[in-house]
Amino acid sequence: MSPIAAVVLTGGEVDQIAGLLTLRERGPFGLYGTEGTLSTLTANSIFSVLGADVVPRRAIQPGAAFALPGGIEAELFRVPGKAPLYLEGDNPDLEAETDANVGIELRAHGARLVFIPGAAKLTPAIASRLAEADVVLFDGTLFSDDEMIAARAGAKTGRRMGHMPVGGPDGTLAALAGLARRRILIHINNTNPILIEGSPQRRAVEAAGFEVAEDGMRIEL
Amino acid sequence: MSPIAAVVLTGGEVDQIAGLLTLRERGPFGLYGTEGTLSTLTANSIFSVLGADVVPRRAIQPGAAFALPGGIEAELFRVPGKAPLYLEGDNPDLEAETDANVGIELRAHGARLVFIPGAAKLTPAIASRLAEADVVLFDGTLFSDDEMIAARAGAKTGRRMGHMPVGGPDGTLAALAGLARRRILIHINNTNPILIEGSPQRRAVEAAGFEVAEDGMRIEL
Numbered sequence: 001m002s003p004i005a006a007v008v009l010t011g012g013e014v015d016q017i018a019g020l021l022t023l024r025e026r027g028p029f030g031l032y033g034t035e036g037t038l039s040t041l042t043a044n045s046i047f048s049v050l051g052a053d054v055v056p057r058r059a060i061q062p063g064a065a066f067a068l069p070g071g072i073e074a075e076l077f078r079v080p081g082k083a084p085l086y087l088e089g090d091n092p093d094l095e096a097e098t099d100a101n102v103g104i105e106l107r108a109h110g111a112r113l114v115f116i117p118g119a120a121k122l123t124p125a126i127a128s129r130l131a132e133a134d135v136v137l138f139d140g141t142l143f144s145d146d147e148m149i150a151a152r153a154g155a156k157t158g159r160r161m162g163h164m165p166v167g168g169p170d171g172t173l174a175a176l177a178g179l180a181r182r183r184i185l186i187h188i189n190n191t192n193p194i195l196i197e198g199s200p201q202r203r204a205v206e207a208a209g210f211e212v213a214e215d216g217m218r219i220e221l
Numbered sequence: 222m223s224p225i226a227a228v229v230l231t232g233g234e235v236d237q238i239a240g241l242l243t244l245r246e247r248g249p250f251g252l253y254g255t256e257g258t259l260s261t262l263t264a265n266s267i268f269s270v271l272g273a274d275v276v277p278r279r280a281i282q283p284g285a286a287f288a289l290p291g292g293i294e295a296e297l298f299r300v301p302g303k304a305p306l307y308l309e310g311d312n313p314d315l316e317a318e319t320d321a322n323v324g325i326e327l328r329a330h331g332a333r334l335v336f337i338p339g340a341a342k343l344t345p346a347i348a349s350r351l352a353e354a355d356v357v358l359f360d361g362t363l364f365s366d367d368e369m370i371a372a373r374a375g376a377k378t379g380r381r382m383g384h385m386p387v388g389g390p391d392g393t394l395a396a397l398a399g400l401a402r403r404r405i406l407i408h409i410n411n412t413n414p415i416l417i418e419g420s421p422q423r424r425a426v427e428a429a430g431f432e433v434a435e436d437g438m439r440i441e442l
Binding site for chain 2: 043045049
């Protein structure tokens with residue numbers, strides 16, 4: 001049994017949904033996601049180990065507020081990105097704004113937190129949302145677009161995977177400058193040098209007023 | 222990248238296949254299983270993150286020897302059991318001998334190891350196979366058939382889950398007595414008292430000449 005009361009999915013990528021399989025001990029919780037993401041679970045029968053009688057699924061329309069346990073108000077919103085790798089097909093749209101890739105805003109007691117684990121670019125609408133936030137947790141996958149290729153860790157650029165880079169003129173540090181009271185980078189790939197304390201890239205992140213997330217991090221609003 | 226050169230599936234239960242999702246870093250290895258088990262992977266698109274160009278799948282016929290990397294000869298064989306939980310339907314056959322649940326025998330340099338993580342009962346054919354083995358790793362899910370119900374950890378008996386108990390007149394200790402040079406219990410549920418050193422059930426296991434597997438265990442043949 002786990003103390004988890006609710007799971008909200010922001011997409012159907014493996015790292016977003018595989019953890020559900022370790023929550024299959026018939027402990028009750030609510031499972032929320034867009035209709036697109038929930039249909040991916042339905043199409044993969046392995047997820048039916050989460051019995052509908054103990055883990056009810058609720059389809060959430062982006063843009064419409066909904067209630068989570070504990071008095072939290074939540075809202076999903078579309079973020080430019082792509083379909084999950086195993087569904088993307090031959091020529092995926094890398095900056096589509098669909099139900100397949102969303103962020104979530106959480107509101108309680110007047111505080112606002114925004115969580116965006118994957119973003120291909122920052123739209124004006126999302127920038128406005130971040131401007132109002134107390135904390136934003138944002139896609140920090142790669143520092144440089146060609147980082148995995150340079151490290152011989154893969155053949156893909158960050159943009160090909162649907163992620164804007166952290167550094168550079170079009171990167172996250174520039175795009176999010178001045179937005180939100182507190183900015184934390186998440187979803188960081190193991191090739192990303194911001195994971196190394198004291199590296200030039202880590203210092204650039206800190207100088208720009210961003211934090212690097214770590215395991216067990218606790219955020220108080 | 223992982224040093225794993227081959228993965229052989231003995232069934233399509235979540236604990237047998239979910240680990241594949243953490244091997245999706247485009248490192249090459251061979252994936253072996255019965256046609257029934259591989260078709261379960263095909264039916265769940267999430268497993269296509271293991272690209273066919275780096276992780277070729279090979280359907281194996283039970284009873285036919287096949288070669289694994291490192292000079293190991295292997296053979297799958299049917300074991301009484303049931304279909305994976307998420308595929309079982311309303312009235313599953315709990316002791317079916319189908320391609321959905323198999324054991325594996327590994328042979329190299331004259332040594333034999335048999336691995337059976339789930340067995341509803343021991344057939345004469347499997348007993349003969351174990352008699353010839355140097356080491357057998359065998360289903361030790363529950364000590365008593367009603368153990369999960371007694372511990373209020375679940376509503377199912379072991380037999381309903383397709384597992385024979387370790388103890389009792391029809392249990393594994395009795396059924397495997399005298400078979401194989403070395404007998405090791407695996408796939409042990411967290412309600413099973415054999416995990417507690419010094420418990421009466423653990424002492425019964427040890428007195429019967431069985432070992433209890435542990436993380437990081439290394440077996441030399």
